[in-house]
Amino acid sequence: MAKKPAAPTISIGISEKDRAAIVAGLSKLLAETYTLYLTTHNFHWNVTGPMFTSLHTMFMTQYTELWTAVDPIAERIRSLGHPAPGSYAQFAKLSGLPDAPATPPKALEMVRILKEGHEAVARTARQLFPTVDKASDEPTADLLTQRITVHEQTAWMLRSLLEE
Numbered sequence: 536m537a538k539k540p541a542a543p544t545i546s547i548g549i550s551e552k553d554r555a556a557i558v559a560g561l562s563k564l565l566a567e568t569y570t571l572y573l574t575t576h577n578f579h580w581n582v583t584g585p586m587f588t589s590l591h592t593m594f595m596t597q598y599t600e601l602w603t604a605v606d607p608i609a610e611r612i613r614s615l616g617h618p619a620p621g622s623y624a625q626f627a628k629l630s631g632l633p634d635a636p637a638t639p640p641k642a643l644e645m646v647r648i649l650k651e652g653h654e655a656v657a658r659t660a661r662q663l664f665p666t667v668d669k670a671s672d673e674p675t676a677d678l679l680t681q682r683i684t685v686h687e688q689t690a691w692m693l694r695s696l697l698e699e
Contacts, residue, residue, distance in 0.1 A: 545616045553670035558617040560663035561675065564682065565608045566620060566629035567659055571652040572601035574635040578649065581639035590642055597649070597689060604682065611678055631655060643697065650693035657686035 545554070579594035609619035620629060627634075632652055640648065660679045667675045 549615070549670045549672055551616075553666070553672070554615045554617070556666050557663065557670060557672055557675055558612050558615050560659075560666060561608055561612050561615075562620050562625075563629050563631070564656070564659050564663065564679075565605060565612065566626040567632050567652075567656045568601055568605050568608060568682075569626050570630045570632045570634065571649070571656055572598055572605065574632070574652060575601060575649060577635040578639070578645040582642050582645060583639075584642040586642050590645070593692075594645075594649075600685060600689075604685070607678060608682075611675055614674070631659070646693050646696050650690050650697065653686040653690040653693065657683050657690065660686070 545551075549557070575594050575598040579591060579598055582590045582594065609621070612619040620626060632655055636648075639645070660682045663679060664676065667679065
């Protein structure tokens, strides 16, 4: 039986140990982004009440942005030489976010759940910065900065809807 050729080595100036630590954080970020995407899409389908039109449209904008965000996160994991997680089982293990409620909540409860989700994902991205900084991993730092910006802005907009 022919021996399988070894995978080419990765020599990008980031040690394997640091790449593995960064990938662990990015995998959690990917899982949480996908979980938040699913919850947001669920709420888009199931929102009701007097704010239906505005929330239905806002949730579509948000889930579209989240859907677009998962690919660069997964591709960064691949660029660092590791497989990207991509199953519901893997995401459930990696994500700190709760799944969408089985029974759709009222509209403002949806807003609260999504606000908490965006804040949590921003915290997850921010927690990875010391590891990324130490490894001088500028592409991942850039990706994290972009994600934090989106999640913090979205959380602010959602919080605004919850004010009395």
